[in-house]
Amino acid sequence: MSSVRYNGVVKSFGAFNVLKSLNLSVPDHAFLALLGPSGCGKTTALRILAGLEMPTAGQVLIGERDVTRLQPRDRDIAMVFQSYALYPQMTIEENIGYPLWLRGMPDQERKAKIAEVAAVLEIDHLLTRRARQLSGGQRQRVALARAIVRNPTAFLMDEPLSNLDARLRLTMRGEIKRLCQRxxxxxxxxxxxxxxxxxxxxxxxxxxxxxxxxxxxPAEVYDRPANRFVATFVGNPPMNVLPVKADGTDIHVGGARLAIRGERFDACRAASVTELGIRPEDLHLTEPGATGSMAGEIYVVEPMGNETLVDVRVDGGRLTVRADRGFRASVGDHIGVSFDAGNACFFDTAGKTAVHRVEKTERNRA
Ligand SMILES: Nc1ncnc2c1ncn2[C@@H]1O[C@H](COP(=O)(O)OP(=O)(O)OP(=O)(O)O)[C@@H](O)[C@H]1O
Ligand SMILES: [Mg+2]
Incomplete structure (x- = not known):
């Protein structure tokens, strides 16, 4: 096991800069999720670490070793792809054992290793089958087994669950987490x-x-997003963003005056914040016209079983509110929306978070 580091890694395809200058350290034993929308360069970053792609500039280090110019096979890492890439003509046992066979490991030792890994992943009863006789989830386990069996320094996985149905994805999510912890x-x-x-x-x-x-x-990314992009990309439903207007004495949002004073108010003024972010679970529905609430109109009500998502139109935009499972209302109904200003964060014109939400510990002290 080892740490992994990207040092100013740049990757361009012609004039197109896919990675601008990636600096990223993954501590030893850590499980890092590389998260981002389609086309942001995730696979490219992973392929550079695996040695399947050369960076245009910069270095990659595994432990203290600069591996930038090493062949993939000399890097001692295992990669699991979205399309499991099993060999159809081989049995499951042969598939899992293939990297060991390539290394010239003796039969007996290899079989013992395969049995051990297959038991961990609960696929030991499938060893004599072929890949096409397996379900998607089973194939994914075989792909994982083939990666683990090598005992790699680092494990790279590129969207390994995206080919599975929603339910299996949830199960495998927990399984992979357990496996990596183990x-x-x-x-x-x-x-x-x-x-x-x-x-x-x-x-x-x-x-x-x-x-x-x-x-x-994860908790920090969720509670203290660095900017508007992170704030709205992480969390489902996403964080609500509304324009704010500040004058000499107050900040207004959605036609209501915000109860914000002291240091936070000064910080908002100093950064000339233009928008506020508030999570759906931090919003509350009130009677229309309740003191300090924004005036809203029901846009749509979505019962989720365990809770209800309520979209409300307010002055300046639309908000999603997490409400109780029993909540009932009709489209067009008037309603109030309120929140504790301490739960909001504020973005400057560049979209950077200028003022974060008040941390729970600070609030408890107050
Ligand atoms: N060999 C290549 N030549 C030219 N452009 C490429 C090449 N490989 C990737 N790109 C471009 O680089 C960008 C990043 O690609 P990459 O595959 O890293 O994205 P990603 O974050 O993994 O996206 P996804 O979530 O869709 O898999 C994309 O715009 C892609 O079209
Ligand atoms: Mg990708």
Missing amino acids: LGSTTIYVTHDQAEALTMADLIAVMHGGDLQQLAA
Whole structure:
């Protein structure tokens, strides 16, 4: 096991800069999710680490070793792809054991290793079958087994769950997390699914347009997003963003005056904030006209079973509110929306978070 580091990695395809200058450190044993929308350069970053792609500039290090110019086979890492890439003509046992066979490991030893890994992944009863006789989830396990069996320094996974149906994806999400915890391997897991990143990772690296936006633990990314992009990309339903107007004494949002004073108010003024972000679970529905609430109109009501998502039109935009499971209302009904200003964050004109939400610990002290 080992740490992994990108040092000013640039990758261009012709005039197109896919990675602008990636600096990223993954500590030993950590599970890092590389999260971002389609086309932001996640796979490119992973392929550079695997040695399948050369960077235009910069270095990649595994441990203290600069591996930038090493062949993939000399890097001691294993990669699991979205399309499991199993060999159809081989049995499952042969598929899993293939990397060991390539290394020239004796039969007996190889069989023992395969049996051990297959038992961990609960596919030991499938060893004599062929890939096409397996379900998607089983194939994914075989692909994982083939990666683990080599005992790699680092584990790279590129959207390994995207070919599975929704239910299986949830199951495998937990399985992979357990497996990585058990193996303690340094893992880089590429995904565009923010829920996977939040639930599985120790650290999330959020990428957008070839730039790293934030590197932090999941709770930090969720509670203290570095900018508007991260704020709205992480979380489902996404964080609500509304324009704000500040005058000499107050900040107004959605036609209401915000109860914000002291240091936070001064910080908002100093940064000339233009927008406010507030999560759906931090909004409350009130009677229309309740003191301090924004005047709203029901746009749509979506019962989810365990809760109800309510979209409300207010002055300046639309908000999604997480309400109780029993909430009932009709489209067009008037309603109030309120929130504790301490739960909001504020963005400057560049979209950077100028003022974060008040942390729970600070609030408890207050
Ligand atoms: N060999 C290549 N030649 C030219 N452009 C490429 C090449 N490989 C990737 N790109 C471009 O680089 C950008 C990033 O691609 P990449 O595959 O890294 O994205 P990604 O974040 O993995 O996206 P997705 O979530 O869709 O898999 C894309 O715009 C892609 O079209
Ligand atoms: Mg990709």
